[in-house]
Amino acid sequence: MKRAKIYIHKKFSGILTEDETGYCFQYDKKYLTAKNSEAVSLTMPLRKEEFRSKVLFPFFDGLIPEGWLLEVAERNWKINSRDRMSLLLACCKDCIGTVSVIPLKNEKT
Numbered sequence: 001m002k003r004a005k006i007y008i009h010k011k012f013s014g015i016l017t018e019d020e021t022g023y024c025f026q027y028d029k030k031y032l033t034a035k036n037s038e039a040v041s042l043t044m045p046l047r048k049e050e051f052r053s054k055v056l057f058p059f060f061d062g063l064i065p066e067g068w069l070l071e072v073a074e075r076n077w078k079i080n081s082r083d084r085m086s087l088l089l090a091c092c093k094d095c096i097g098t099v100s101v102i103p104l105k106n107e108k109t
Contacts, residue, residue, distance in 0.1 A: 002085045003104040008038055016060065016101070018085040023057060026050040040099060056084040063092045063099065 002018040006025070011034070014027040025044060031037050032046055039045045041059035051057065064087045065073060073079065079086045092101040 002089060004089055005102045005104055006040060007100040007102065008040060009098050010100070011037075013037070013040060015104070016057075016088075018056075022052060022054040023085070024050050024052050025057060025060075038098075056088070060088055060092075060101070063095050063101065064088055065091055 004016045005012055006014045006016055011031065012028055013031045014025055017024045025040070027046060027048070029048075032048065037046060041057075043059060044051055044057065055061075061084055064070065064084060070081065070087070073087060073091050074081055077086075077090045079090060081087070088101055089103040092099075093103075094100060
């Protein structure tokens with residue numbers, strides 16, 4: 001299982017998980033009740049219920065680099081281009097914009 005903490009404006013907002021059934025994103029309870037909380041994307045509005053998908057959510061997939069930069073990432077980290085979660089974890093710790101993706105290593109949230 002691959003997991004990542006998702007930050008919006010450097011505030012912890014939720015957990016993204018990939019397991020054998022697909023992907024799950026769940027907003028953090030404290031984040032949901034905090035003042036001025038923002039949704040990670042228009043397609044993933046603030047809510048208590050988790051989001052589930054068999055493929056990586058388009059918003060997160062869109063953070064992964066393309067073209068020559070993707071080739072550099074695949075070559076340097078030896079990641080298959082179809083392993084979208086591994087690419088997201090390797091390449092998106094410090095994205096342009098408001099969202100950051102920080103890998104979790106068997107850590108409790």
